[in-house]
Amino acid sequence: MTTKVISVGGSLIAPKFICTHFLRDFRNVVNRHKDKKFIIVCGGGYTARTYQRAAGAFAARNEDKDWLGIFATYLNAKLMASALGAGKILTSPMEKIPQKRVVVASGWKPGRSTDYDAVILAKRANARGVINMTNVPYVYDKDPKKFRGAKPLKEISWKDYRKICGNEWKPGANLPFDPIASRLAQEAGIKVVILKGITNLKKCLEAGSFEGTIIK
Numbered sequence: 001m002t003t004k005v006i007s008v009g010g011s012l013i014a015p016k017f018i019c020t021h022f023l024r025d026f027r028n029v030v031n032r033h034k035d036k037k038f039i040i041v042c043g044g045g046y047t048a049r050t051y052q053r054a055a056g057a058f059a060a061r062n063e064d065k066d067w068l069g070i071f072a073t074y075l076n077a078k079l080m081a082s083a084l085g086a087g088k089i090l091t092s093p094m095e096k097i098p099q100k101r102v103v104v105a106s107g108w109k110p111g112r113s114t115d116y117d118a119v120i121l122a123k124r125a126n127a128r129g130v131i132n133m134t135n136v137p138y139v140y141d142k143d144p145k146k147f148r149g150a151k152p153l154k155e156i157s158w159k160d161y162r163k164i165c166g167n168e169w170k171p172g173a174n175l176p177f178d179p180i181a182s183r184l185a186q187e188a189g190i191k192v193v194i195l196k197g198i199t200n201l202k203k204c205l206e207a208g209s210f211e212g213t214i215i216k
Contacts, residue, residue: 001101003037003127004205007118009134010045013076023083025198030084030102033205039097039125041105041118042080044072066110073107073114080104093120115181122190129191129216131204132177137196139164139176139213155214158186177215191216 012022030038048069055065077089081104090097090105097103105121107114118130136144138152139161165179176194177185185192193204195212203210 001035001037003039003125004033005039005041005118005122005125005127005130006201007041007115007130007132008043008076008080009132010043010048010072010076010114011135012045012133013042013080014045014047015135016046018079022198023080026080026201027083029198029202029205034101036205037101037103037125039103039105039118039121039127040080040084040086041114041121042073042077043114044069044076044107047075048072063110070107070109077104077106090121093117093124097121097125111180113178113181115178116184119181119185119188119190119192123188127190129193130185131193131195131201133201134176134194134196136176136194137200137211139194139215153213155216158182158215161215162186176213182215185215 013019051068051072052065055068074089074091081087081089084102084104086102086104090103092108093105105117108117115132122130138154139156140150140152141164142150144150162179162182165175165177165182167179177192192215193212194215195201195204195210200210200212204212
C-alpha cells in the first residue's frame with residue numbers, strides 16, 4: 001500500500017466560512033483510493049491569519065502569532081478527521097504514525113508550518129513526495145498578485161524555487177510552500193506537487209496529466 005502525504009491549505013477548508021462541499025469532495029477522493037494510505041496535514045489558512053492580524057495590533061511576539069496559527073490548524077484538522085472518520089489527530093509529526101489507512105495531522109510548534117510537518121511525515125512514512133493543495137494553481141516566477149506578466153511554472157528545481165520563496169519563515173506567510181519546509185524537502189530529496197482543486201488532485205493520484213507545479 002503506497003502512502004500519499006497531502007498538505008491541505010486551511011483556506012480550502014474554511015475560506016471564510018467552513019466549506020463542507022470541499023470536505024465532502026475530498027472525502028470522496030480518499031474513499032475512492034482504498035489501495036492507498038493517506039496522511040493529511042491541515043493548515044490554518046484564513047482563520048489563522050485573522051487571529052494573527054488581530055494579535056499584531058497588540059504587538060504580539062512572532063511565537064504568540066505562531067501559536068494562534070497552530071490552534072487554528074487544530075480546528076481544521078479535527079474537522080477534517082470528523083469528515084473522514086479518522087479519529088484522533090496527530091499534533092506532532094514526531095508522534096508514532098498510526099497504522100490506520102487515513103491519518104489527519106495539525107500544526108506542531110512555533111517556527112514551523114504545516115508544510116514542514118508534511119515533509120517530516122513524508123520522510124518518516126517513506127513517501128515519495130508531498131501533494132500540496134493550495135488556492136493557487138501553480139508556482140509563478142513572480143508574485144501574480146503584483147505582476148501581471150507572472151508566468152506559471154510546470155516544473156522547477158528546489159534551488160530555483162528557494163530563490164523565489166526566500167529563506168525565512170514568517171507567521172501567516174502566504175507562499176505555495178514555505179522556505180523552511182523547502183530546505184528540508186531539498187535536503188531529503190522529496191518532491192512536492194503544488195496544485196489547486198479536487199479535479200487536479202484526482203488526476204495526480206491516478207498518475208494522469210494535471211495542472212500544477214512539480215518542485216524537485
